[in-house]
Amino acid sequence: MSDVSGRGRRSRRVSGDDRERLILASAEQLLATRSLTDISVDDLAKGAGISRPTFYFYFPSKEAVVLALLDRVAEEARLIREQALLDAGTDVPELWRRGLLSILETFRQHRVLMLAVAQLVPDSDEAQKLWGRIIEGFVNDSVLGIDSERERGRALPGVPSRDLAISLVWMTERMFHASLTGQEPNLPEDQVLEVALRIWSRAIYGDDSLGG
Amino acid sequence: MSDVSGRGRRSRRVSGDDRERLILASAEQLLATRSLTDISVDDLAKGAGISRPTFYFYFPSKEAVVLALLDRVAEEARLIREQALLDAGTDVPELWRRGLLSILETFRQHRVLMLAVAQLVPDSDEAQKLWGRIIEGFVNDSVLGIDSERERGRALPGVPSRDLAISLVWMTERMFHASLTGQEPNLPEDQVLEVALRIWSRAIYGDDSLGG
DNA sequence: CAATCTATCGACACTGTGTTGACTATGTCA
DNA sequence: TGACATAGTCAACACAGTGTCGATAGATTG
Numbered sequence A, B: 001m002s003d004v005s006g007r008g009r010r011s012r013r014v015s016g017d018d019r020e021r022l023i024l025a026s027a028e029q030l031l032a033t034r035s036l037t038d039i040s041v042d043d044l045a046k047g048a049g050i051s052r053p054t055f056y057f058y059f060p061s062k063e064a065v066v067l068a069l070l071d072r073v074a075e076e077a078r079l080i081r082e083q084a085l086l087d088a089g090t091d092v093p094e095l096w097r098r099g100l101l102s103i104l105e106t107f108r109q110h111r112v113l114m115l116a117v118a119q120l121v122p123d124s125d126e127a128q129k130l131w132g133r134i135i136e137g138f139v140n141d142s143v144l145g146i147d148s149e150r151e152r153g154r155a156l157p158g159v160p161s162r163d164l165a166i167s168l169v170w171m172t173e174r175m176f177h178a179s180l181t182g183q184e185p186n187l188p189e190d191q192v193l194e195v196a197l198r199i200w201s202r203a204i205y206g207d208d209s210l211g212g
Numbered sequence C: 001c002a003a004t005c006t007a008t009c010g011a012c013a014c015t016g017t018g019t020t021g022a023c024t025a026t027g028t029c030a
Numbered sequence D: 001t002g003a004c005a006t007a008g009t010c011a012a013c014a015c016a017g018t019g020t021c022g023a024t025a026g027a028t029t030g
Helices: A013-033 A041-047 A052-058 A062-088 A092-109 A111-120 A124-152 A161-181 A192-205 B015-033 B041-047 B052-060 B062-088 B092-110 B112-119 B125-151 B161-181 B192-205
Strands: none
Touching: A013 A041, A013 A052, A013 A111, A041 A052, A041 A062, A041 B062, A052 B052, A062 A092, A062 A111, A062 A124, A062 B052, A092 A111, A092 A124, A092 A161, A092 A192, A111 A124, A111 B112, A124 A161, A124 A192, A161 A192, A161 B161, A161 B192, A192 B161, A192 B192, B015 B041, B015 B052, B015 B062, B015 B112, B041 B052, B041 B062, B062 B112, B062 B125, B092 B112, B092 B161, B092 B192, B112 B125, B112 B161, B125 B161, B125 B192, B161 B192
16 A cells, blocks of 8 residues: 655654644544534644644645545555454355455444545545555455355356456445445445345355355 | 425526526536536636626525536436336336436436536535435335336345345446546446446346346 | 616625745754 | 754735625516
């Protein structure tokens, strides 16, 4: 994943890195209280105990702050996901379930950040690219899973695995997003994983072998 | 669908309705050249040959203009969709195909509007609601189709039909959106319909009966 | 022909962004 | 030690955009 820590500041010693962390923490706190649009650079600066111009010494915009936050979460999520897949061992249905669950958990734990990112994506090329890279990561994992199941003769052939994976991952992103933000129509938070998994199952295997 | 023509203005006779149409037309034209964020109320006003304060006589914000545009397109799309389903007759696979195709065509024909709406949705409750109502319309149609195929014993039972429909419709929205805006990862525009249809088929029937 | 209503806009108040230039610490090395 | 660079800071400025108020012109109607 890209190194965002250098986004928009000159290299520096220590006390400035602390400031940077303070800004990020302040941003997280503020996002818990209101939407990104309603947070001004001044709010961010005040929250970190500095003036607005000083903020610009550390980040080029509030957007960059959110992207730095997202970068951090994406890396953390990658590790959690890796662990989840290791824990599942060789039980294939469990692999799929844990894969999806780890995505859902990341969404859940960083609900407000996800909301802010969703606000950014349509307006910012950089946000769009970063989000795309994260989605791409899920797609690649899924492609590996599909291909391996096809080789074993368990999964249906027909749709190119990457096309299938792209579709299913976007579906999952939207379903989770709608559930967690309350965007109608949506599925209740406690059912969304089961339904998603069922559709993954049918799309890949043609049946409900991933649980039902 | 809701009557948006009264959004934010006092009732009035004729010449003002023309102005309103001029503003809408101006908005459509401007959206073809740059994103909603880069269009100011002043641009909109100038485009319709009026001053900025006069704009506010007709619409409370540029957001309201986009929503009025969307409302119009949604109604038009509903009719096209209805016709498409009539044309399909009783050929069930053709019904599904034409249903999805009419959505794709609407996206295609109003690409720039869809882009503007996507920008609005995360920031505006009203936009979120209207978009939700449009999606809901597709979901309801799909539920009818799924239930009727289940009654005939052709479609797989198991997942509640509304849950299935919500998931598939959101998937389709995201796939089309990614394709038409170039958001990566995506499927090429000329393949996205076939792949979507294949997944609908597997999710509803467990096989590729909708084409392969 | 006065009263009323639609339509219009100049001018204002406000909020937020991003930049400039000056100032202060702090550490470096000649 | 003292000149020098450099990190860090912010008051003040210049903008761009939003939304509102009050005055006014033209049409309509009783």
